[in-house]
Amino acid sequence: MxxxxxxxxxxxxxxxxxxxxxxxxxxxxxxxxxxxxxxxxxxxxxxxxxxxxxxxxxxxxxxxxxxxxxxxxxxxxxxxxxxxxxxxxxxxxxxxxxxxxxxxxxxxxxxxxxxxxxxxxxxxxxxxxxxxxxxxxxxxxxxxxxxxxxxxxxxxxxxxxxxxxxxxxxxxxxxxxxxxxxxxxxxxxxxxxxxxxxxxxxxxxxxxxxxxxxxxxxxxxxxxxxxxxxxxxxxxxxFLRGSQDGWRLALKALADGDDFIGEAQALGRATAEVHTALAAALPTVSLSGSQTRHLATAMNERLDAALRAVPALLPYVRGLRAAFDAIAGATFDGDGRAQRIHGDLHLGQTLHTPDGGWSVIDFEGEPARPLDERRRVQPPVRDIAGILRSFDYAARSYRPWNPAWAARCRAAYCEGYADASGSDPRAEAELLRAYETDKAVYEVVYEARHRPDWLPVPMSAIQRLAGPAG
Structure with missing residues (x-):
C-alpha cells in the first residue's frame, strides 16, 4: 500500500x-x-x-x-x-x-x-x-x-x-x-x-x-x-541530561533531613522570570470584576461537583465557598493582571539542572481541559498556587509528616518570586487562597477516586484553607 x-x-x-x-x-x-x-x-x-x-x-x-x-x-x-x-x-x-x-x-x-x-x-x-x-x-x-x-x-x-x-x-x-x-x-x-x-x-x-x-x-x-x-x-x-525533577529532589531532601529553602527560593526566581518573559512576549489584561466573578463561579461549580463525589468535604463547605466568594467581583490594582501562564505547574514540571539552575517544562497545561481554555490568559498566582500545593504534598508524603518543612519552602519560594519580579504573590492573599483551595478540592476528588490512602494529604489542606483567612 x-x-x-x-x-x-x-x-x-x-x-x-x-x-x-x-x-x-x-x-x-x-x-x-x-x-x-x-x-x-x-x-x-x-x-x-x-x-x-x-x-x-x-x-x-x-x-x-x-x-x-x-x-x-x-x-x-x-x-x-x-x-x-x-x-x-x-x-x-x-x-x-x-x-x-x-x-x-x-x-x-x-x-x-x-x-x-x-x-x-x-x-x-x-x-x-x-x-x-x-x-x-x-x-x-x-x-x-x-x-x-x-x-x-x-x-x-x-x-x-x-x-x-x-x-x-x-x-x-x-x-x-x-x-x-x-x-x-x-x-x-x-x-x-x-x-x-x-x-x-x-x-x-x-x-x-x-x-x-x-x-x-x-x-x-x-x-x-x-x-x-x-x-x-x-x-x-x-534533553537536559543529568537533571532531576523538583519532586524527586524535594523528597530526597526530606529523606536526608535537609532543608530545601535555597532550592525553593531559586525556583521562585525562575518562575518569576518565566512569568515576566511571558507577559512581555504575549498579551496581558487587567483583572476585571466580571472576570473574577467568572473565576469564583467556576470554582464554586467545581466544588459542587466535588461535594457530590466526596461527602467528606461537607463539613468544610462554608469555609471553602468563602474562599471563592472573596474574589467574586474583586478588582486588583498594580500587578492584578491576567496573562499566559504554565497552567499546570508543580514540582514535577521543574528540572534542577547539573549546573544548579532550574528549568520549567511541560507547558501543555492540564491535558483534560479543552485547548482553548488552556490558552486563555490567567492570573500568575494560579501557577504559584500549584507549586505551593506541591510543597505540601512532598512534606506530607514523607513519614513523619513535616508541615513545618513545607511552610518554610512556601515562604522561601514566594520570597524568591518577589525578589525577581518585584511583586510578592502573598500580597494577593485572597486570589492566592482561592486558587490553592480550588487545587485542593481537585486533589481531594482525584485521591478519593484513585489513591484513597493519599486522601489525608489534600484533606489536611482543606482543613487549613477552610479556616479563617489570614
Whole structure:
C-alpha cells in the first residue's frame, strides 16, 4: 500500500485495524478513556511515513477519533463561530495520534510493543505494533524533522539545525503523551490526544525563546497536521541530561533531613522570570470584576461537583465557598493582571539542572481541559498556587509528616518570586487562597477516586484553607 494508496483505502484500513485497537488502546497509559468501553472509531487522517508494502518495516501515521459512551454529542459555538472540523470529531470522541509499525513479523525485541496480526483488509497478514519502540522508525521521525517540508497532510518545521544519527529510546515515565530521547541530547514529545490549534507546549516555549528566556528548553523542531485543520503533533527540544525533577529532589531532601529553602527560593526566581518573559512576549489584561466573578463561579461549580463525589468535604463547605466568594467581583490594582501562564505547574514540571539552575517544562497545561481554555490568559498566582500545593504534598508524603518543612519552602519560594519580579504573590492573599483551595478540592476528588490512602494529604489542606483567612 503506497503513500498515495493510503489516502484511497482508509475505509478498508480502519475496519481491519479496529478489532486490534479496541483491545490495545485502553491499556495505554496515555489513553484518557480508561474505564469506559470503546464503541467505535473514525479515521480523521492517515499517511504512510514509510511504505508498509516494502520488505522492511513500514510506519503508518493515524489521527483517529475514538468513540466511548457518555461523550457529548452536542457542539457549542465559540464567539459566534461554528465548531471546527476537529472539534466536531471531538464531539463524537477524543482524537488520538497513533504511529503504527507494520512488519511481516516482529523480532523478539519488539514483542512488548505488539498490537496484533491483521486478519483482513489492506494489511491482511501483517503484524502491527507501537512504532515508537522501533529504533529504525523512531530514527525516521528524527530524519523528517531534520528536513523541513510537507509529507502528505503532515508539515515538519524547525527553528535550528537538527543533528542526525542519534539512536532513540522511549522515555517510560511519560503519562499523557509519549516521548523519545535521541542520544541523550534531544527529546521529542509526541502528543497523543490532539486538538485543533497550536499546542501551548509549542507556543509558549517558542515565545519564551524569542524573548531570550533561558529557563525553558527552546523548541528545535516540530511537526503538525493541517487535515482537517492545523494541530500540533510533536515538539523536539534539548534533553537536559543529568537533571532531576523538583519532586524527586524535594523528597530526597526530606529523606536526608535537609532543608530545601535555597532550592525553593531559586525556583521562585525562575518562575518569576518565566512569568515576566511571558507577559512581555504575549498579551496581558487587567483583572476585571466580571472576570473574577467568572473565576469564583467556576470554582464554586467545581466544588459542587466535588461535594457530590466526596461527602467528606461537607463539613468544610462554608469555609471553602468563602474562599471563592472573596474574589467574586474583586478588582486588583498594580500587578492584578491576567496573562499566559504554565497552567499546570508543580514540582514535577521543574528540572534542577547539573549546573544548579532550574528549568520549567511541560507547558501543555492540564491535558483534560479543552485547548482553548488552556490558552486563555490567567492570573500568575494560579501557577504559584500549584507549586505551593506541591510543597505540601512532598512534606506530607514523607513519614513523619513535616508541615513545618513545607511552610518554610512556601515562604522561601514566594520570597524568591518577589525578589525577581518585584511583586510578592502573598500580597494577593485572597486570589492566592482561592486558587490553592480550588487545587485542593481537585486533589481531594482525584485521591478519593484513585489513591484513597493519599486522601489525608489534600484533606489536611482543606482543613487549613477552610479556616479563617489570614
Amino acid at each position: 503506497s503513500e498515495a494508496a493510503s489516502t484511497r483505502t482508509p475505509v478498508a484500513l480502519l475496519p481491519s485495524l479496529s478489532p486490534l485497537l479496541r483491545e490495545w488502546l485502553p491499556r495505554q497509559r496515555w489513553f484518557a478513556g480508561k474505564g469506559h468501553p470503546v464503541t467505535g472509531f473514525a479515521l480523521v487522517a492517515a499517511v504512510e511515513l514509510l511504505p508498509v508494502d516494502s520488505v522492511g518495516p513500514g510506519l503508518l501515521h493515524l489521527l483517529l477519533r475514538v468513540r466511548q459512551p457518555g461523550q457529548a454529542l452536542g457542539l457549542r459555538t465559540t464567539a459566534g463561530h461554528p465548531p471546527s472540523a476537529l472539534c466536531e470529531a471531538a464531539a463524537g470522541g477524543d482524537c488520538y495520534q497513533l504511529l503504527l509499525g507494520v512488519r511481516g513479523a516482529v523480532p523478539p525485541y519488539l514483542a512488548p510493543a505488539l498490537i496484533g496480526r491483521v486478519a483482513e483488509g489492506p494489511l491482511a497478514g501483517r503484524t502491527v505494533y507501537e512504532g515508537l519502540h522501533d529504533p529504525r522508525l523512531a530514527g525516521l521521525l528524527l530524519e523528517r524533522l531534520r528536513t523541513p517540508g510537507r509529507f502528505g497532510p503532515l508539515r515538519f518545521e524547525r527553528a535550528a539545525p537538527v543533528p542526525g544519527g542519534l539512536r532513540a529510546r522511549v522515555l517510560d515515565a511519560e503519562q499523557s503523551n509519549s516521548s523519545l530521547v535521541y542520544g541523550n541530547s534531544l527529546i521529542l514529545k509526541i502528543f497523543r490526544r490532539v486538538y485543533p490549534g497550536i499546542n501551548p507546549d509549542l507556543e509558549l516555549p517558542l515565545a519564551l525563546a524569542r524573548a531570550g528566556c533561558g529557563r525553558v528548553p527552546a523548541p528545535i523542531a516540530w511537526f503538525e497536521s493541517d487535515t482537517p485543520e492545523p494541530c500540533t503533533l510533536g515538539v523536539l527540544q534539548p
